[in-house]
Amino acid sequence: MQTIGLQRFTIGLVQMSCSANPEANLARAVDRIEESARSGAQVVCLPELFRFLYFCQREDAALFDLAEPVPGPTTEALGALAKKLGVVIVAPVFERRAAGLYHNSVAILDADGESRGLYRKMHIPDDPAYYEKFYFTPGDLGFRAFDTRAGRIGTLICWDQWYPEGARLTALRGASVLFYPTAIGWHPHEKEQWGAAQRDAWRTIQRGHAIANGTYVAVVNRVGHEKLAPPPGMPEPPGIEFWGSSFIADPFGVIVAEASTDREEILLAEVDQQRIEEVRRNWPFLRDRRVDAYAGLAKRYLDDDTP
Numbered sequence: 001m002q003t004i005g006l007q008r009f010t011i012g013l014v015q016m017s018c019s020a021n022p023e024a025n026l027a028r029a030v031d032r033i034e035e036s037a038r039s040g041a042q043v044v045c046l047p048e049l050f051r052f053l054y055f056c057q058r059e060d061a062a063l064f065d066l067a068e069p070v071p072g073p074t075t076e077a078l079g080a081l082a083k084k085l086g087v088v089i090v091a092p093v094f095e096r097r098a099a100g101l102y103h104n105s106v107a108i109l110d111a112d113g114e115s116r117g118l119y120r121k122m123h124i125p126d127d128p129a130y131y132e133k134f135y136f137t138p139g140d141l142g143f144r145a146f147d148t149r150a151g152r153i154g155t156l157i158c159w160d161q162w163y164p165e166g167a168r169l170t171a172l173r174g175a176s177v178l179f180y181p182t183a184i185g186w187h188p189h190e191k192e193q194w195g196a197a198q199r200d201a202w203r204t205i206q207r208g209h210a211i212a213n214g215t216y217v218a219v220v221n222r223v224g225h226e227k228l229a230p231p232p233g234m235p236e237p238p239g240i241e242f243w244g245s246s247f248i249a250d251p252f253g254v255i256v257a258e259a260s261t262d263r264e265e266i267l268l269a270e271v272d273q274q275r276i277e278e279v280r281r282n283w284p285f286l287r288d289r290r291v292d293a294y295a296g297l298a299k300r301y302l303d304d305d306t307p
Contacts, residue, residue, distance in 0.1 A: 083113030
């Protein structure tokens with residue numbers, strides 16, 4: 001069996017809380033990456049937009065000032081750390097591509113400190129307290145996989161996690177693990193009635209990506225109840241209670257590591273190329289795909305007269 005990178009490698013997920021201080025958040029992330037490396041992680045992934053409170057809870061043009069270029073301060077700091085520790089870092093960043101053009105992105109920083117590429121979030125939500133369409137241009141780089149010292153990995157971001165097409169296309173590019181940096185939680189007024197079902201749906205769909213593609217899935221979320229300071233004269237918003245629950249699933253969908261809903265934690269698990277081989281030999285979904293019959297997937301919706 002041909003593999004890219006190592007036959008086995010350990011991944012680490014940093015489930016963390018975030019504050020209103022970007023530098024403090026970066027310092028916290030650096031500490032957790034160092035701890036992950038000491039524990040044996042060879043690839044470490046941070047949560048979506050980890051440098052900030054989740055600012056998409058409201059539309060505010062002043063918050064575009066939080067964005068930075070790539071390469072820029074975050075990738076330079078974490079690239080130097082990756083080289084120092086000899087680990088791969090999956091680094092989310094609020095990317096300023098040009099004036100008025102911003103992306104929700106992830107940089108892949110290899111163990112030599114060099115960038116192996118960028119993924120820009122493809123699916124952009126627009127829900128109460130998740131007003132991301134105001135801030136982020138949809139990604140234009142497609143679904144990608146990246147060769148690193150550890151192995152070939154893929155990444156998507158949060159809202160992407162609900163779309164089997166993104167997981168499939170990334171897996172078809174040879175990714176042995178799909179990372180999902182995430183910022184997802186409960187609206188406090190919905191938690192009692194809908195909270196358990198929402199979290200279960202989120203967990204289930206991503207386990208499904210692992211099973212359908214015969215690949216590892218690694219999901220890292222933040223924790224904490226975050227409220228943005230309201231504009232002058234406005235009431236305090238309810239905020240979002242981020243539900244943590246970061247997890248790693250193997251190619252059969254088995255949860256091999258899972259975090260709590262409310263504590264900072266580091267999750268570790270091994271990615272084993274032989275496990276991928278074994279699962280795909282017995283459940284050969286990639287072999288049995290009817291690639292000649294899927295043209296309709298390129299349509300928004302199939303009406304009765306759609307060719």
